[in-house]
Amino acid sequence: MATFMAPENAEAKQAVADAATEVAAEVTKAPLPPVETAHPWAMPTAASTFAEDTDALYYFITALDTVFFVIIMGAMGYFMWKYRRRSKDQKTSSITHSGIVEFLWSAIPTVLLLVIFVWGECDFVKQSVPPADALDVRVTGQKWYWTVEYPKYPGVSLSSSTEEPALTLMVPKDKPVRLTMTSTDVIHSFYVPAFRVKRDVVPGRYTQIWFQATRVGEFNLFCTEYCGDLHSQMTGVVKVLEPDNFERALIAAGILEKEDGESLAAYGERVYRRRGCAACHSVEGKDGIGPAWNGLYGRTESLTDGTTVKADDEYIKNSIYEPNSQIVAGYSPQMPSYQGLLDEEQVTAVIEYIKTLK
């Protein structure tokens, strides 16, 4: 565990080893959590402090809208029945306006709308100011997966997968968490319905949200800003844990290191699944955003500039660190560089893994 630095106490370090296998299995096999709504007419499960505030206003507006809709439609329906044309020369009223009625139906909605504005505004301001003691989390959006890092826990990182629902964000219950987010390519949007939080993740700037989870469980994470082909697969699982278990489980799930006795190729496969490679590269020959990996090693590839290159160790390493320098014919330069994201050992492991794919 060369890069492992936190937490500093030895006990936690020991606990990591125990939990590693268990949680690692969970990472790849986590079922897509249900949206957990009691009823299609209800809001989804409320799992953050904001959710309760937002739902209260949501139901208030629903009630108010229902009253107004019933009044408007009730009046319309009554008039339709009462004043239906019975005879060709049926007389109609000469009324053209009424100052008092028009004043009332302008003033009453104005007041009610102001109430809703102030209510929504107050909750929104609360959502905009993270408490100073919040746990910091860095979120990066890229086509088409999320990576999540914890500055307090170096080396810990989680990422989503377009292939299966993967554990993407772990947070402790009842503790404020602040997400500082950016994108490496286009605009994405980070949305956890159960928390009622959403914020665009914009390249070239940092955006921030915070929340405090109130319920242990697994919840959906969606990308809600259209970002291309696999937009609808840019989803993940947010897991809320009891504060006591949080650190241990996070480290177990978030450290990606070669285990004792694990082969390089097996480690490479874990890197492939956990670091977003699977988003674009199939290992079963399926045509993806990037070339499939099976049968790749040793093959001669034609590039977009007309030259050819043999897919050897050096080429693969170069394709990972400087992906847009050599583009295989038929593909477009879309891959982000993994410089600084994968270390030498991980790249070697990935190469060994590719060698095993026929």
Next chain:
Amino acid sequence: MADAHSNESNYLTATRGLKSWLFTLDHKRIGLMYLVGVLVFFLAGGLFALTLRTELLTPEGGDFISATTYNKMFTLHGAVMVFLVIIPSVPAALGNFLLPLMLGAKDVAFPRLNLLSFWVYTLGSMFFLYTLAAGQLDTGWTFYTPYSNTTGTAVISATFGAFILGFSSILTGLNFVVTVHKMRAPGMTWNKMPLMVWALYSTAVIQVLATPVLAITLLLLIVERTLMIGIFDPAMGGDPVLYQHFFWFYSHPAVYIMILPGFGIESELIAVHSRKHIFGYKAIALSSVAIAIISFVVWGHHMFVSGQSELAGIVFSFLTFAVAVPTAIKTFSWVATLYKGSIEFNTPMLYGLMFLFTFSIGGLTGIFLGALSVDVHLHDTYFVVAHFHYVMMGGTIIAFVGGIHHWWPKMFGVMYSERWGKISALFIFVGFNMTFFNQFLLGQQGMPRRYWSYVPQFQQQHILSTVGGYLLLIGFTIIAIYLVHSLRNGKKVGPNPWNAQSLEWTHTASPPIEHNFHGQPVVENDPYNYPEIDRTGASH
């Protein structure tokens, strides 16, 4: 009076041959050509939507179309429906036909400019068609940067198409503003204009003022893509959120370009077919103008979660609630118009009443989205999709269809089958609500928009929504059949089958003669002064 000239040729028969249409300066013919274009694109946009709905029958993506095809389909659906259908539908198609007739004028102020704007529209549509043929546009109709900079698709031809269409919109708007100011018949004071004219006027003002911003934005986008000058793309030092400000600075007022003319039609439908003077004429007219003004300062409500400052979000939320008030006033006034009326449930009126139902839902659900904290949850979910379809389709398209039925006898001098009209209206009412009401529920549960695959819990509501979409197809197909059928076989009607009081009914034949009126009509009466109104002992 028009009966005396019933054997005279009308605008449809005055001249013959394709050229007499393509180079006509007659606003009525130009309106009809727009109508044909709009309806063709409406069919195309509708079929794109059904393709999407069919794919969404199952949660897994790819059982009908690939993700790439899906993304192109929703882009084309949105772009075609907004730029080629809804924006020109009422103003350019019906408005062109009606405005001079309602004002008692011989034509619009600049007939040649009017023809030019039709040809510019055609040219812009060609660019869209080219994009379609190339099968290459997947940015969504909003063309958000930096996605639109990086995608390998035909963004340039599509944005150039939208750029050209913008000019058509500006020219029509300019023409209408001048026409309303300068060409009103003697006696037609501002307070005696039909509300349809007020609505077209407010719309035209927005078109002239807002559309240039879209043109500038799209041009900057093209410049960025072709010359690699960083404006919106952060990779080149630009700001992607700036693009959203530019885009919505036009596109929010454009929402009112789309809905205000629908309000105009609604006022006519409700008053004429309930034989009542419109309730609160001044309030309705002035609220159109108020909406036109406020609509310029609410664009940021599309961006509450975009990363714009919180303070900006708060100001935009406040202004958004301000624009809700004049809209509410209009709705109440239409319902009040029915009071003590003599309501006939013919096809145009069914659409007028349907509008009150669907548009009320569209308006009331806007309150959720204006409220900041609630919008954070609902933004970019199906709730928004449902909301704007209730406004754009439940408002504008329903009013447009009602307007086509209302003025069909004026345009062609024939009446369609009233029975089939009612049957198809039922299909559309049920189909529309089935398609879109479910989407509110999907959205509140967190279903994001523009998703090709989704979590299985949502499937039931997606299926209902898709079935509703097919009911809409049936409804619109019936309408198309009986309207076309009526052109040859419909019962001939006199100049004023609804016994309405505005000039297009009282002073010219159906269809109107080429030059609209024999001599200059003079307005003495209010456009809503129906003979059934009981004036005995009335205080008003």
